Amino acid sequence: MAGQGAAGLASKGPSGSGCRLSDAQLDALAAALEEGPAAHGWVEDQRWTLARVAELIARLFRLRYTLRGVSLLLHCVGFSPQARKH
Template identity: 65%
Template sequence: MQAAELFEQKIKLREVARRLRVSRKSAYQWHQLWRDGGATALASRGPSGSRCRLSPRCLEKLAAYLEQGPASHGWVEDQVWTAARVATLIGRKFHVSYSVSGATRLMHRLGFSPQVPARRVAERDEQAVTAWKEATWEEVKEPGRPVEGTSASRTRRASLAGRPKDAPGADAVAPRS
């Protein structure tokens, strides 16, 4: 309750905001709450947002399901828990709908992190891909920029011929030959 202590000491709200590293608006809102209800009005009301829709028992079951791995729940193509898969699993097992971002937060709460599967075709022939890169790619790729040094600018230097003799700095620049 640092804010309440600072308010009691009659420290300016601008200084309270600076010391507590909050916006002035927050300091003014807190001061209003403190004036109306004292230090108890500044007590935390807990985390914001919606409450968890799964009971503690269901959370324990979900953690156990996640420990079993995706293959034991029907995802056999890879051993990756994505947030979308977890949301689907929650719907199947607990009949509760979770968004992908909600499933991500729930996974973090349980100590898991969603993973992104590698997007590779199962039938991919690595030898054929390597052979194509070595034989065909060099023929079909477009040429890049020339190797010699080039200018980063596409503009040309201004011509001194069209410049008035009395222009600022005209006498400082020697004409090119």
């Protein structure tokens, strides 16, 4: 950064590693999520949880994600948490 002035202070974007899933894997994950939890063995209720999605990713792609990582990944592929009203 030395000698770069204000340009050296500009954001380079978010830090951390990039997505470990390819575009094809992201598409496959989105398709699997659309099938619903029952199609993947969770028949007790029809809700995806972060833990379930992490397990699904591990099953499909042999990659482990933290729950926080799953949350960020879901946001990137267009899924968002849904709140149910009682």
